[in-house]
Amino acid sequence: xxxxxxxxxxxxFIDEGQGDPILLIHGxxxxxxxxxxxPGWVKTLRDAGFxxxxxxxxxxxxxxxxxxxxxxxxxxxAGDAAALLDHLGIPKAHVMxxxxxxxxxxxxxLEHPAKVATLILGGLGLGMIEGVGEWDEIAxxxxxxxxxxxxxxxxxxxxxxxxxxxxxxRALAACIATSRELLTEQDAARIAVPTLVAVGxxxxxxxxxxxxxxxxxNGVAFAIERRDHMLAVGDRTFKAxxxxxxxxxxxxxx
Numbered sequence: 001x002x003x004x005x006x007x008x009x010x011x012x013f014i015d016e017g018q019g020d021p022i023l024l025i026h027g028x029x030x031x032x033x034x035x036x037x038x039p040g041w042v043k044t045l046r047d048a049g050f051x052x053x054x055x056x057x058x059x060x061x062x063x064x065x066x067x068x069x070x071x072x073x074x075x076x077x078a079g080d081a082a083a084l085l086d087h088l089g090i091p092k093a094h095v096m097x098x099x100x101x102x103x104x105x106x107x108x109x110l111e112h113p114a115k116v117a118t119l120i121l122g123g124l125g126l127g128m129i130e131g132v133g134e135w136d137e138i139a140x141x142x143x144x145x146x147x148x149x150x151x152x153x154x155x156x157x158x159x160x161x162x163x164x165x166x167x168x169x170r171a172l173a174a175c176i177a178t179s180r181e182l183l184t185e186q187d188a189a190r191i192a193v194p195t196l197v198a199v200g201x202x203x204x205x206x207x208x209x210x211x212x213x214x215x216x217x218n219g220v221a222f223a224i225e226r227r228d229h230m231l232a233v234g235d236r237t238f239k240a241x242x243x244x245x246x247x248x249x250x251x252x253x254x
Contacts, residue, residue, distance in 0.1 A: 001062060006083040007076065012062035013055035013084055019048035020251040021090050024054035025081055027099030027106075027123060028179065028235075029162045029172050031061035032157030035098050039234030048243055051095070055084055057104070065171040072175040078107040085096030085115055092253060093247060097118035098233050099206070100179055103128055109191045110183075117251045119195040120242050123229055128183050129215065137181060139173040154205075157230070188215040194249040195219045198238050220245075 001012045027037035032054035036042050044053045056063040057077055066072075081104060085093055094117050097105030102121035106128060109116040124132075125171055133154075141147070141155030142162055150156045162169055177253060195216050199209040201223050213219035222241045224232040232238060 003143035005080030009064040021051040021093040025101035059171040065168040069174045069177040074107040082112040099123040107238040125207040126207040127197045142169040142173045151239045196245045198222040200224040200232030202228040
């Protein structure tokens with residue numbers, strides 16, 4: 001992996017392939033590898049003729065960790081993504097995010113609209129506007145010494161995921177405290193680029209993909225059949241729909 005420095009963090013990333021660039025932004029407690037390499041996205045996109053860039057968000061993977069809640073707002077993490085594109089000399093790219101990464105991608109489109117050609121928002125629908133339920137239980141699950149004491153099913157899921165990815169659990173607990181900032185309907189109306197919103201039909205976290213797509217000037221929804229929040233990211237129908245979407249909306253360099 002390569003790395004660059006921004007806002008006091010050393011951020012790790014991969015940059016593979018030739019062609020129009022697409023920036024991939026992973027979800028909470030994940031990494032570029034878990035969300036994008038292992039499920040086959042990097043290979044799929046590279047084989048389709050794209051230059052694939054994917055970073056480890058601050059607090060995750062091989063990037064610098066912090067236990068300060070204030071550094072994990074979606075705007076700050078979107079700033080990392082914008083800085084990575086600048087670091088690579090890329091003025092505009094397709095952008096794809098999953099779950100927390102979808103939120104970061106939306107903030108990137110709001111804060112740095114000239115850098116975003118299209119958006120693919122996976123694993124987060126109307127929850128981006130209305131919220132995705134009670135997440136303090138996740139922070140508690142991450143910080144407890146004994147995972148057997150975790151009563152919350154969602155807390156158990158994310159604690160197990162964090163342990164599997166060998167994450168810094170204190171950094172993740174700080175991240176979950178401030179990375180959930182909501183968009184307003186007015187914010188959504190300002191995201192003018194073509195946007196695909198893809199959510200699993202068994203996802204009880206994300207909220208309706210149609211509900212979010214309807215608020216976007218150029219949004220379209222896609223239901224990932226029979227997939228929950230964890231399994232939808234690698235679904236083959238999701239990959240096929242994303243490739244078709246990118247083919248429908250080639251990168252405009254103007």
